[in-house]
Amino acid sequence: MFQRLLFGLSHQKRIDGFARTWQTRAHRLLTANPGAKRAKDALNGTWLGHPLHPALTDVPIGAWTAALVVDLLDRRGTRAGRFASSVALGTGLAGAGLAALSGLADWSDVNRRQRPVGLVHALLNVAAVGAFGGSLWLRLRGSHSAGKALAVGGYTLASAGAFLGGHLVYTLGTQVDRNAWAREVDEFTPVMEQSDLPAGVLTRATLRGEPVLLYREGERIFALADTCAHAGCSLVSGRVEGGVLTCPCHGSAYRLDDGAVVHGPSPYPQPSFELRVRDGQIELRLASPGGRKRRAAFAEAAASPAAGFGSRPPPPAAPPR
Ligand code: FES
Secondary structure, eight states, X not given: OHHHHHHHHHTOHHHHHHHHHHHHHHHHHHTSSHXXXXXXXXXXXXXXXXXXHHHHHHHHHHHHHHHHHHHHHOTTOOHHHHHHHHHHHHHHHHHHHHHHHHHHHHHTTOOTTHHHHHHXXXXXXXXXHHHHHHHHHHHHTTOHXXXXXXXXXXXXXXXXXXXXXXXXXXXXXXXXXXXXXXXXXXXOXXXXXXXGOOBTSOEEEEETTXXXXXXXXXXXXXXXXXXXXXXXXXXXXXXXXXXXXXXXXTOOEEETTTOOEEESSOOSOOOBEEEEEETTEEEEEEOOTTSHHHHHHHHHHHHOTTOOOTTSOOOOOOOOO
């Protein structure tokens, strides 16, 4: 029953028509100039390496839950209880503003199935904010019983909004790292003949079933996962400029060197690979974000004159004596 309702919501054409109009406007506003783009990156959580929205929603949900608990326990309506629940309501309202902005930044890049669900999620939360705001206003005017009743309504709306938020992430995959299930290849594994890799062209290869991307620039070769961490587009048709690879779908930009995020909407870095060339074959293995394996690769390369490492070509052979 629930599943059918949620499926219907994802495919509701009328709601989606409305949602698309507002998504386009939101995206335009959030990418209108470099300052707006920087703010959008921050709201997407690129600085955190994790979406910001779920962390920020904990503030209003936690504060409003606290207000509800105080209301329930403080049946006699003591001065301290009234003060505590009003402070909790106000804290939740302030937190809801930031949570809404980060949600808007994420929603401005969602796909067709996620878009109408995201809109209804947002409208439920706006209604909840209205109810909690009204509850606080009534309390400040001395109508505590009415304020408590309205807070229960607000909590019901916020819970429905949170349910749809969970559906957006866990069922529809919004802002989920698309490389979360990729196989981790720890051993150097051949993926391509070095002579087959053209310079200046993004080239797709396969590393034990996982699509990877190779790019040669002069003497250097870079290797990243091909599946964009944001929403799964292939990066092979992306654009490379100044050592940065930009995704063709929503414009996430990653440093070729190590996959670090330069611009969102992806908050997740793109998996990068250590590379060496042996017997004319390009070999890759996953590089850990902390660089532990990178150091290991350097040590291994030093021990073996045939091995290259990182994204550098193999060391030149010693001249004949
Ligand atoms: S899939 Fe969205 S930026 Fe790459």
